[in-house]
Amino acid sequence: MKNGVVIVGAGHAGVQAAASLREEGYDGPVILIGDENEPPYHKPPLSKTFIKDADAKPQPLRGEAFYSGNAIDYRPGVWIDRIDGGERRLDVSGGGTIAFDRLVLATGSRPRLLKLDGAELAGVVSLRSLADARLIRELSAQSEEVVILGGGFIGLEIAATHVRQRLEAMGVRLLTGTTVARLEGEGGRVSAAITSSGERLPAQLVIIGIGVVPNVELAEAAGIAIANGIRVDQHMQSSIPEILAVGDAASYRHWFTGGDVRLESVQNATDQARLAARTIVGHAEPFAAVPWFWSDIGDMKLQMVGLTQGGDSHVVLGEPAENRFSIYHYAGNRLLGIESVNRPADHMLGRKMLGAGFSPAPHTVAAGPDALKAALAAFSQDEPARASA
Template identity: 80%
Template sequence: MKNGVVIVGAGHAGVQAAASLREEGYDGPVVLVSDENELPYHKPPLSKTFIKDGDAKPQPLRGEAFYSGSSIDFRPGVRIASIDASARRLDIAGGGSLGFARLILATGSRPRLLKFEGTELSGVVSLRSLADARLIRELSAQSEDVVILGGGFIGLEIAATLRAAGRKITVVEAVDRLLGRAVAPVIAAHVRQRLEAMGVRILTGTTISRLEREGGRVSAAITSTGERLPAQMVIIGIGVVPNVELAEAAGVAIANGIRVDQHMQSSIPEIIAVGDAASYRHWFTGGDVRLESVQNATDQARLAARTIVGHAEPFSAVPWFWSDIGDMKLQMVGLTQGGDSHVVLGDLAENRFSIYHYAGSRLLGIESVNRPGDHMLGRKMLGAGFSPRPETVAAGPEGLKAALAAFQDTVPVKATA
């Protein structure tokens, strides 16, 4: 059998790449390799309903019949030990090898670790996989007090979920506010207020110096100020590290991830990278980014398939993200770093509002809480390259829709091949 495409990693990016290859007409062999012994599954629910509901089942990305029906050779429980780029060969841990004509690395990321006394104890966990979620669910049933280290999306989603399930939750964040890398201060303050109203205790500007034990299990977290926080479970959610080791050892260029061009090709053209592990020069900001989102992973995977079949165009997807924290659906579109002004639409007191971020007269992005219509309209505006004036935003959604329609009427229709 001739060598075809091998995809390493069966998360959202890897599965989408396999599906898109077939959708794009690729008829060669496709091998999808996963180091987990699970049918590929949706990850976002793991921090929410799955860890709260003992009867919840993982949600497969595709049914089992999809892989056989699409002639995708799915291989679970396989760990790749190394890449021989010159021989176009993957060496499998424990023996064996896989040849490839093209290689897609969808290796994702792993939780960033902390090193201080007690992190090796039973009851200290992170969330990245289905196995992690199962462990958190099991430990939660045995825990009254839970300490969460990290005030990012994952930590806060888990905090809201476990608090709703009746646990006593303390969130410890090292910097002076929540969601520091992710959203504007007004959103962060709103999220904090809603969580505290639920009964979640939040400590910002605070770190943990050590963990206490009872037997071999964690019993408390000791803060940098000496406060003792009872904990039968400690969840570490302080961000992730891209899985670049395979690529780096193979001689692929690395820069805060596996460096790729606008067609998702690495410094070795036969090797493509997509998803959390890929870093690139973003078309919208002109800066180098590595985006951790399902949307980015699947959009890059689609383009990777098009690159392989020879129908590639430069990557130009509008980035968008979401998070469900308690009664707040946060939706973000665009990249708002470098903004110098903003317009607020809606009412914070009603838990329904959006923030439109500008750099000068250019709309950079929109952050919404429980206003999905604003989010969807924002995706259309940024996709069209339309920046409404702040006074148009302030007039409300209907005026924005009319302004977008008028703008689109003036844009020449792109020629189609």
């Protein structure tokens, strides 16, 4: 492949795809394109330590020597205007083209826009990039009253709580079942959020955390199939096989649930990137990674494994009041996933169980971790006999 592989997007998925290509023995050209004028960095810390510590620095995904040492042509600050799938080339914003034999789209996602009066005011921000995090850190030091819109990971991490009781104990007020009607400002800067019930919430800083939108415009304009993301098969190939997609922007039929999903996590991004690299070098295999997620929220480490949609029952281990517990979600007798707070051993065991295809009975879960470990060991010992039967 004389033109090699071009990767658009220099986040977790893009950098992993470049690294995995070299790890898989690919020796052709690799071009990694990023739209930020920054070395690729870890994004999860932005909503945690970075915005709380004025001296914190971004954490690089790889050292500078990684790119030169592995002959990876990293090009920062480059925007792509168009994909020509037929000619296999990219049109670069400002002029020029980049030819490719294979293209990996790791274009990620962007914050969902807030469609409210006042959303354009200074002091209304969202968090997705290093520039966003720097701005929030700066504004936080100047603001006594902050309103966070959205109750997902970003909103919860910045508020530093996940449970109402703990939130209230830390002086953070949680409003549920409430929407914001508009934002008010003074002198061009936000001063308050007005709820749908008419309550005025003073704020010098409003942080928007209402979800993200996958970046699919390039792919869609190139005629690539879109379905809540860039539609890919179990090998990460799009409807144009020479073009692959990974990470936040990719949607696919999940092997475990049988439903269509688009997952936004570092684990999903890196696992898909590894598989895309294997597809490119000819070692194709179906995607079968077990999804897992994590978040540090105040004094709680929240860890999740599996996908719990469609659950109809659950088993709780530990004591929520003690801030150490796990919830095992079931659909009938099938274990779908586990959500853990400050019980990392439960999380790790859950990853092993779901990865092995083992679904313990609810009464086995209720018996505790030792019983689960024993049941998993027995299942693993019997698995070769079942496979050969």
